[in-house]
Amino acid sequence: MSATFSAAPPLAVFASLLTARRFAKAKSMLASLLTPNVLAVPFPELAAASLLRGAPPHAVAAFHDMLFRAYADAGAADRAAEALDLTVSRLGRLDPRSLTSSLLSLRRAGQLAAADDLLRRALASCPESVSPLSASVVVDGLCKAGRVADARHLLDEMPRHGVKPNALCYNSLLDTYKRQKDGNQVAEVLRIMENEGIEATVGTFTIMVDALSAANDIDKVEALIDEMKAKNVPGDVYFYTAVINAYCRAGKARKASEVFDECVGNGIEPNEHTYGALINGFCKIGQVEAAEMLLADMQGRGVGHNKIIFNTVIDGYCRKGMVDSALNIKAVMEKTGIELDIYTYNTIACGLCRVNRMDEAKTLLHIMIEKGVAPNYVSYTTLISIHCKQGDMVEARRLFREMAGKGAKPSVVTYNVMMDGYIKKGSIREAERFRKEMEKKGFVPDVYTYASLVHGHCVNGKVDVALKLFEEMKQRGTKPNVVAYTALISGLAKEGRSEAAFQLYDDDMLKAGLTPDESVYSALVGSLHTDNKQNDSLPQTK
Template identity: 25%
Template sequence: MLEAGLFPNAILYNNLISCLCKAGMLAEAESYLKRMPQHCAPNVVSYNIIIDGYCKARNIEKALAFLREMEELGHPPTPHAYSSIVQSFCKTGNVSKAMDVFAEMPAKGCEPDIVNFNVLLSGLWRARKIHEARELFRSMNSRGCKPDVVTYNTMIAGLCKWKKLDEAVFLLERMKQEDVSPTFVTYTTLIDHLCKFTRLQQAYEVFEKMAEGPCACTEPAYSVLFNKLQRAGKLVEASRVYSDMCRKNVCMTDNTYSLVVLGLSKMDGGNVEAAKLVTEMMGKKIAPDFYAYSILINGLCKARRPGEAKEMFQEMRGRGISPTVVTYNTLLEGLLSTAKLQDAMELTYFMLDQGRLPDTCSYNLMIRGFCANGDTNEAYCLFQDMIKDGIVLNTWTYNFMIVGFIKDEAWSSAWMLFKRMQSGKNDKVPAPNMFTYEILISSLCKTDQVEEAFKLLSAMRDKGFVPSLKIWEVLLSRLARAGRLDDAFELYKEMSRINCQQLVGSSNILLDGILRRGSVDEAKDFLKQMTDTGIVPDKFTYDKLVVGLCWQGKADQARKLVEELVRDGKRPENQGLRQLLGALCAQGDFQGAYEFYCWLPSVGVEVTLGMHNTLVTSCCLARKLDYLDMIEQREGVPDVIVERIEKFRAELFREEEVKIYEETRDRKIRRTMAYSEPRRPKIASFRAMDLHYGQ
């Protein structure tokens, strides 16, 4: 250009400097800036470009130097230049410097514009300067800068992140008052965080407001809400959103179909709807992807419908989608959970035919399935196949096999595997885990080998294992049931010494043991001790106490205890209430039993079918027809109970008829026999005749 006598102008220089900055060639860009001739000296645009370039390269000192040079040359700094520097300070975490630069703008004759405010606001939220962000937002109107949709979105996102959800919802309302239209991002940010913090009703209300505006009935909005609800486990609400989608004929993308299939597969009875959705996808020529099929197969297996899962699996293959080992394992687990062992074996052979080698998980599923169905020999054959084929046997492989041997009472085989795990001689043999010890200690306790169980507990602790609560409770239960309460209390104290949290379940085991010994007063003392140590009794605790009182023939005390509990907002389990009804009847207090039966619904306690049966059975055995009549006439009595009472009454009526018939028959027989016997003369008459003829 220069050789041709053409001289570049400022626009050309600025474009060249901009290109060099974008390419990261800042030294060359600075060189051209300084070489700009007198007739096209660097202007505001030139400095804005070079400042922005150095800011993006994180060389803020150089950018500030050019800002000062710009001022010295008489060029007023622009909001764009300040915006670049403020943003750069914010990105490097130096928000204090960013605030200082922002604060100097009015003094330099440059009022901040909306971009400056938004950049600093975003930086303040990132730096967790919540108070400063709020103050900056409040000052915008007074400084002549009206917040725009970006400002509101930044504020709402920041407030949501720091759990200020009520304030975020308030800002959404304020946007409408200020005639600022919320965007899809505004709504979805709010919906996302409201769902995350389980404020689902508010999330749905925000969604409905969204539907009223320009974002109405958009597929992404439905997708976001449905996904968040199903991930939060709020399946009823998710189902409502899905129904709304269907009603409004919202067109779903491939990804949304997959999400909806996943959500429906989690719902009770939702697998049928999910299968329909897959059919709908195919009808619309949207091919379900691997993800959608896998979700559906998994859902059907969890719903214990492996037959349909198998059909879906075959359809998946028919469409040219290759199942992975995980898909095979999912179907395998579904088949084994419903005892379809033959189908599971066929699937395994099919895997091999397709070149998919079963992994450790596949074998573990098969071994567990065979052991659960009592075919330990087949399970052990698979176990041996794993060793032969070089497939890694993990701790769970051994654990499942040990469970199978114990179930078959093959103790020697179970202990052989355990000792192999303990030996540590072979790196390929895994060490026992907590579950291994739980299995063995539980089985020893079930077979009354408590001393052996304690030896194993000691060996386990020597290996560095801290016994789980389940192990302690198994040992406690066995000692309590064997009447060894002193040993049980010692074990209970040891749990406390090693900081094992004594949950209410452990205390209930001891309470049950005390009551089995017939010591009701001791049980009450122990209950007080529980509460003093901060263990809150549950409904099972009170249930055991009520049952214990009934066993001791103290039904009246049990009834008073239940009434006190209900007044305090507590109540025992249904078993205790049934036991109490039976105990009152057993001691002949049918009036008390009937009054207690009527009292339960009045205090909000549901009378179960078992309670009805207990009272009706007792009344039938004692032939208390008047109480049966009163029970039958009460509202809400199940039909099956009414039928039982009527059946008993009919049987009783037949018994009475038979009794009357037999008594009548016996009387007739006696009368007939009396008439058929020959009449004998009186002894006195014969004597008279003898005397007469003798004379």
């Protein structure tokens, strides 16, 4: 026996409690008895020292079972493996519930490899103790750890030991392939389930609804719902939430609302995610008032609001220009103790800017910083945009240089804002400097970059430079927008180059499917007058 073992007396007391069938008392004291000294002792030695010779079978069985679980709870994987081997050797069986519990404990402790090893030991020595639930613990863990091939191998191995996986095991694989957007593997797993006669559960249907929703295939989602009903598989809150989300993504908020009512009508209480999906759907189609009614319904049902839901409604109001309503929601958040995050502040600040309440937006973002919420690139870009629109390029530039040092790297949008600000101040050179800096840092100019620069050069009378930029934009695969066409057509028109202006309008802009505004027509008509004046001023030849 190990010389280091000095903990037999306390475990002997534990064993005596088991003999007396005082299982609850024994269980309550076990965790405190597993000191480092006790954990250092191999389980066979511990069992031999603690159990009296001739101990009743119920005490022996309980000792092995409880120690097996306790080792796993303590993260002592090696000792748990020893306990499993000795339990099977002495008793010829292992409690399936104990195996599942131990696997869960090891997985929670971050010992997935140990859990995998323990399951395989059980498969080899006592496969009857391995339930599909036990296997699903490890399969799910392997999938979430990115070890999908190992999960597949385990599922293939199980039938060779007489253990048939169920839908719970395969659902983890399906969910992983869904997240990877691997439709072929999803189809293959479904074929395996069908061939093996494994009935899909509500979890299976939920995963499939999510996958089809991500693929924007609402017709197949509806077919899946019909199939589920035909098989009499009842939905749960997660299934209904997935269906509501699918309809909302497809722009069918009314249908989503009907599903919500069906969920409630079936006695299933919607949770915050169910409400959140429908609220998001209403906000996307501009029905923010309906979203706010759902917020009130949540409160009435005692379903907790969360930050994401409030932010969704705030965003909906800001998109509709109803900033005061968004500010009211912000006040509710503060009143209920929900901390405002960067998204809340940025969304409202952008909303205020859209309705030209620039000073309020600035104040809000400064309050945000004072409250310890670090500004990100969106916050900085918003502030920079405000100063650019107010003509304060000095402060805009200062903020631009500051943001990188604060961990908020400028984006293409930030550079575009700076370029547009300088162009409106008549400083095309500074705008071009920012463009060069942007490209040097690896950013690719987008359509707004080019549109601003084309406009700037045209305003400065450098139409040929603007034309080169316009061609460069197309060569890079960036489709010109209405602003770029309008700026260039206007520039050509002002120079009296009516033929080039009309050609750009007829051969490019209209064919691109863009709708010109009144300024384009005015420029084209004006170019004819300019062209005529230039022709009139030419010397007449006889």
